[in-house]
Amino acid sequence: MKIKTIAGAGIVLCCAAALATPAFQIEYAKLAKPPKDSALAKAACATCHVPGKPALNAYGKDIAAAMKKLKTKKLTPAIMKALAKLDSDKDKVNNAAEIKAGTLPGDPKSKPSK
Numbered sequence: 001m002k003i004k005t006i007a008g009a010g011i012v013l014c015c016a017a018a019l020a021t022p023a024f025q026i027e028y029a030k031l032a033k034p035p036k037d038s039a040l041a042k043a044a045c046a047t048c049h050v051p052g053k054p055a056l057n058a059y060g061k062d063i064a065a066a067m068k069k070l071k072t073k074k075l076t077p078a079i080m081k082a083l084a085k086l087d088s089d090k091d092k093v094n095n096a097a098e099i100k101a102g103t104l105p106g107d108p109k110s111k112p113s114k
């Protein structure tokens with residue numbers, strides 16, 4: 001029983017880690033085009049994941065939901081468009097505005113300064 005649980009957790013970790021491959025991050029950067037040297041450009045895994053963990057943050061969950069809805073395992077312009085008007089982290093700035101400003105759309109503490 002205990003071994004089964006550990007093995008299950010391992011599979012979950014592997015699947016979560018598999019999404020955040022360098023290829024996925026490169027594709028994200030190509031589509032999002034965050035401002036050079038911005039928090040978003042430097043965030044890498046933390047763009048979509050809880051920092052240091054495989055768990056997805058609110059933005060990562062929205063990306064995963066959009067990929068599932070559009071039946072794709074790749075990041076596409078259609079997914080970015082579907083996410084643009086959402087405010088994943090509920091900081092009152094939509095994802096498109098956060099990306100343009102280079103702030104993190106999955107972290108409510110990171111938002112454009114007024």
Ligand SMILES: [Ca+2]
Binds near residue numbers: 098103106109111
């Ligand atoms: Ca934010």
